Amino acid sequence: MSGRLLRLVCTVAVAAGAVLAPLPAAAVPEPEPRERPVADLLTDLQRLYREAEEATETYNATEEKLKEKRAEVSRLDAALSKARLSLYDSRGAAGRLARQQYQHSSTDISPYVRLLLARDPQHALEQGHVIGQLARERAETVGRLTGTEHRADELARKARRALDDQLTLAARQKKNRDAVRGKLVGVEELLASLTAEQLTRLAEFEEKGVEKAQEELTASGALGEDARKPSREGETALRYARRQLGKPYEWGAEGPRTYDCSGLTSRAWAHAGTPIPRTSQEQWARLQRIPLKELRPGDLVIYFPEATHVAIYAGGGKVIEAPRTGERIRISPIAAHPLLGAVRPDDLPGARAPRHAGPAPA
Known part of the structure; x- marks a missing residue:
């Protein structure tokens, strides 16, 4: 091609807004993604x-x-209902006393004056005893009314605080539940990304690791002699x-159909009549x-x-x-983790923390 023709082609290309790209070299295949080692997986x-599991606990x-907290709220509600009923009764008694006082004050001669004018001394003494008794009952009724009012007010405050705590715990429980679900989604996504061959090799690799750990633990003598009898x-x-x-x-399950790790151990010992804390951290x-x-x-074993x-x-x-979700x-082996x-659990009564009212169903 002459120099003139080459210049013309270039001029047309630039005018048309074209970009002359260099011819591609021979295509180079992209490297296949490297498979992650089983140990890393x-x-x-x-x-x-x-x-x-940590989120679960x-x-x-x-x-x-x-x-x-729910049990505390129920207990306080019952006590508050009882206190309010007692307060109602006390106010009724106070009302009757007030009416009696008004009736006595509206007469021309008070009971005390009538007592002084009585002809029968024995009758006068009996009347005096009755008046004294009425005065004591009046004082007791007023004191009981005041005390019941104070107790009802205090119970109402405690019930409100307990209910606020319950609502706070319920919100925290939801947050913790979502955290568990989020962690399990991560497990599912990783497993879903693996081929059947990778999953097989993963299981074999894990099993060999457990076998090795068990052999080392046994050889170390850390377990001692295994001839002890259970209580x-x-x-x-x-x-x-x-x-x-x-x-x-x-x-989060405690049986009888499904369990998590501490749900199984806490239920087993509750069934034996020795309640223990619910979580593995509290058990430890x-x-x-x-x-x-x-x-x-x-x-x-923790x-x-x-x-x-x-x-x-x-x-x-x-x-x-x-063990874990899906299993x-x-x-x-004791060295699996x-x-x-x-x-x-059965050698330190002071450390026990009852969580279950009675033996769990088998």
């Missing part, structure tokens, strides 16, 4: 499960406080837990701590630094646990 999944703690209550709690094997995990904080070497069947998971020791280095109550410590 397991770390993320375990973190999400742990956060969900926070929800459970709020739920227990809300139950207590009578511990054996009853363990039998209850065994009967729940295979039932689904459900966050308020029950007697024991060395792992002293574990006996029925004791509780996991993670925040005490967000709990299981019941079954002996032989095994525990019964409600069922099962027997697991990072160990925090162990507690014994």
Whole structure:
């Protein structure tokens, strides 16, 4: 092409607003996205499960406080109703006394003057006794009325405060419930993003990790000899837990069809006649701590630094646990999760915190 023709083509292209782009080089295929290592996936999944369980235990703690506050509101309402009924009766008695006083004051001669003019001294004494009795009753009625008014006012203030606290706890409970659901959505999204092959490898990798942790724990001698017998209550709690094997995990559940981790342990011990705190954090904080070497069947094993998971020791280095969402109550190695410590519910009565009125249904 001549220089003149080349200049013409360029002029036309610029006039038309065209942009002359260089010819593309040979197409280079984009690299395929790199598959994340199974170890990283397991770390993320375990973190999400742990956060969900921590949120669940926070929800459970709020739920227990809300139950207590509801009971307090009901008790105060009943006491207030009783006080108001007593106040009504006292005001009725005070009204009768006022009418009597008015009637006596409207007569020409007061009862006291009539007493002085009485011909029969014995009759006069009896009249005096009656008048004294009436005066004492009047004073008692006025005092009772005043005291009942004060008590009714105080009960009304307490009832209002308790109701305000209940509403605050209810709002907190909803916030905690939403937090749990949000954490579980994260778990679901991660699992949904994985292929069947990845899920299989993930499960195998996790199982190998648990086996290794169990072997190391056993070899260390941290569990000591496993020949201890459970207490009578511990054996009853363990039998209850065994009967729940295979039932689904459900966050916030206390049975009898579904359980979360602390719902299972608290119900098992309530069934044994030894009520304990509802949440794993409270179980760790308020029950007697024991060395792992002293574990006996029925004791509780606490996991993670925040005490967000709990299981019941079954002996032989095994525990019964409600593991996590999507799984069922099962027997697991004691080293299935990072160990925090162990507690014994039936050796420290002062540490018990009743949460259930009676044995739970099997």
